Amino acid sequence: MPKDIMEREFSCVRDGLTIRGREFRPQGDQLPAVIISHGFGGSLKDLVHHCLMFASWGYAAYGFDFCGGSANGEGISDGESTDMTLLTECEDLHAVMNVVQELPYVDAHRLTLMGFSQGGLVSALAAAQRADEVESLILIYPAFCIPDDARRGALLMSSYDITDVPEFIDAGYMMLGKTFHETVVHMNPYTEITPFKGPVLLIHGTADEPVHPRYALKAKESYESGQCQLQLIQAAGHGFTEEQTAAVSVSIRQFLLGHKEILTIHVQITGSEVRKDFEAEKEIAIFFTGDCDSPYFTGRIIDGADDVQEYAGDQLVTMRADYMLEGMDYNGKKCQLHIVNQNVNGEWKPKVNTDSKALNFLNHSNMTAVLEGYPDGLTVRIFSAIP
Structure with a gap:
């Protein structure tokens, strides 16, 4: 941990469940802030590197665990995976946004949301729901495929009969509840995200199998003309190598500086x-x-x-x-x-x-x-x- 970056735990409550996370920030006041959301089955530990990166750039950075959103008991927030849905994760993110915006050293008008995979879709939905409060949006291989996956009974690595959806859905290393399916099966994410008019950086691998890059292309078309920068990373999958992550970090920095890809x-x-x-x-x-x-x-x-x-x-x-x-x-x-x-x-x-x-x-x-x-x-x- 760099000496000039402070770290502390934070928490908030949503519907009686405690959401826990960590703050990483430099010294100073009126800091821009970024809230980072992990993907399906992920956890706060996946985000520490990125939080430190943002803090080194002068941001107050926040990572947290979604309630019931982490696999293998790795999560530190309350909740069961069978109660978790895209909508509950949006509510979790809103709760974290409320806490961050009230901090005395944060500039509440300079808030960036960033998310990976399912956390990317959640960040996009949350930004649209509170469009006037979010300055910019960074989406890393966002899982805009989730509603389509539900419609074909293949939600998040699962396989089930859509005419007889089970009460519990085996999604590999996590069990989901039927409610997850019900809350996304009729969703059109591309209309849901359009209220957000600010700058968007969308980064996706061309070799991503769980989330085909065509979903990123369609998302770009949904955003305000000229406001969404799409970067397709050649040969990258659903998750980046160390070298790809380093390159993506530079792209993120340029985006935050307001620079364009010429x-x-x-x-x-x-x-x-x-x-x-x-x-x-x-x-x-x-x-x-x-x-x-x-x-x-x-x-x-x-x-x-x-x-x-x-x-x-x-x-x-x-x-x-x-x-x-x-x-x-x-x-x-x-x-x-x-x-x-x-x-x-x-x-x-x-x-x-x-x-x-x-x-x-x-x-x-x-x-x-x-x-x-x-x-x-x-x-x-x-x-x-x-x-």
Whole structure:
């Protein structure tokens, strides 16, 4: 635990059940706040890393256990899983929101909700129900599939006859009550979420099997035009690797800063060569091609792109990608973009030079890049403030 971050327990009550969680916050007053909701069967312990991350950014961060929402007795809140539904979890989140908004060191007008999987859907519903109180929304592979799953008798890893729904539904490592099915089977989540008009960051893996990415695409269409940023993480499943989590964290930070994803570049590795190979140092060039498809620019990487990596022994010291794209800006004008991307103090800081008048602001922007690797390639997301 960093010395400048304070941690304490908090609790609140909903319908006689005690909800328990933990607060992580830096020193200061009028802090922006974030409340993070775990997924089906998860618990507070899944959220500690994320809470610490937000606290390091100056947020008061709150994680908690839903009543009856944690598997294998890992939860610290009251309640039974057979009494838990999407609606009771929304009520739990509302109760936590009430506590957080009343804290003297929190800016009640700067509240962000973030949720994973089922907690993502719950966060989206809660934000819509109290749209004027939530500043922004972050949804990580949200389970918008739950109502569809109920309609086919496959709710959360279960299998049952929808014409004769059992009183208790075996959902793998948790037992659910019939009420869970009844409260979602007729729900249209895409109409439920539309009252929220604020900024939304929606992150989903293309290889997510429990929640197909088409649900994320449909959710994006439901939100206010231009307010929802959707990031599809190539080859990511329902749960991210350590490397994917690190990249997603940078994207979240850029979203909270109000920066937009200006360029999304899909890179395919085509080859490599060793340019130096001494005992103490080595230099390797990675060759690549690819394309860019974004609202601001569409085009392709032209020949000659490389990423030069320098090593001291086995330790990677520097990486510097240098490449040119040609295509069209958002005004339909032909143009080129020259990009040099290198790591500066742990951040990827690209420099862009372009002959496009519409994109001239890129020549002077302080930008940040996110690199999301996948087999044989990576996605490069370049963020910038929009002038």
